[in-house]
Amino acid sequence: MTGPPNSPTLLREMSERIRALGELPQTSEARAEVEAALGSKWWGLRVLAIAVIGAWRDKAWLVERALRAENGMAGGRFGHARTQSWRDLEAQTAAKAAVPMLDPADAGWLLDRWFSDEPLAFAFYEYVGLRLDPTAVERRVAEEFARRRSQQRRLPLFRLLRLRRGVADRDARLRRLAQGGDETALLARDLLSMEARFRDRQAQTPGGAKRAKVSAGAARRAAAAEALAESRRRAGRKGRR
Incomplete structure (x- = not known):
């Protein structure tokens, strides 16, 4: 040297x-x-x-x-x-x-990390959203709902909301979860409703139609934030009863 x-x-x-x-x-x-x-x-x-x-x-x-x-x-x-x-x-x-x-055998630890509060490198996060078997993700979402108390079920839904497979595909998954009368279905319906309202507001502003088309990521983030705020408001109301 x-x-x-x-x-x-x-x-x-x-x-x-x-x-x-x-x-x-x-x-x-x-x-x-x-x-x-x-x-x-x-x-x-x-x-x-x-x-x-x-x-x-x-x-x-x-x-x-x-x-x-x-x-x-x-x-x-x-x-x-x-x-x-x-x-x-x-x-x-x-x-x-x-x-x-990575291969299908890695789905376990990837989903463990994805459904935890621990950080995950974006390349891994993107792999789960784009390339991992969708049925494996859906099955894990169902398992997470089954083992979590109702107050802890927001995270699996938010993870599903943030799947990077396209809005239509993701919404179809949420609609399947929204069927029924349990709390999981209620949360899924809330997320779908909040995101729809966000898109409507975007489309009604000047130039909003174009922005709505290109801002699916922002819509997902806003819907998730609004859903979290609404869940906290509900929890607060229940606590005051």
């Missing part, structure tokens, strides 16, 4: 060296070099090392790294905004590299 410690030249040389390892078969020596880069003080070198392990297709390591990085951010141990940004990039890099290796 040339260049003094902390110099841009040294960092560039190290980066080029690590990047080149990703184009070669993994060996114990190469893995040790990449593992050393993972402990570097340079965040960019760490992210590059993760990408190399992705090229070596170490699925288990990538999943563990992505979840660990997300847990680190959620735990508040990395309070500095710049550090959190790099930590997020670590998680996303590991998750993106792992996604092509």
Whole structure:
């Protein structure tokens, strides 16, 4: 290596060296070099090392790294905004590299994470919404409803609301859940009604029709927020009785 410690030249040389390892078969020596880069003080070198392990297709390591990085951010141990940004990039890099290796056997832990309050890298979240077997998701939603008390059933419905499969497909799922007279059906009907009202308001404003067409994500977020607020208002009214 040339260049003094902390110099841009040294960092560039190290980066080029690590990047080149990703184009070669993994060996114990190469893995040790990449593992050393993972402990570097340079965040960019760490992210590059993760990408190399992705090229070596170490699925288990990538999943563990992505979840660990997300847990680190959620735990508040990395309070500095710049550090959190790099930590997020670590998680996303590991998750993106792992996604092509995911298969139906991974549905269990993905849905466990998806239905918890713990963070999930966007690449994994998108995989659940776009590529995971829809029947597996619906079955898990039903299981979550069965095991949760009525006050805790909002999360499964919100997760269903945020499925990234298109509004029509998602609404069809909600309509199936909305059939019946139990509290789950009531919650599903509330979400459908609130989202419909939001779309109507959007369409009635100047330029609203165009915005309504392109803002399905905003509509889902608004409907979820409104549903949560309404559920809290109902809980408050019940508490005062």
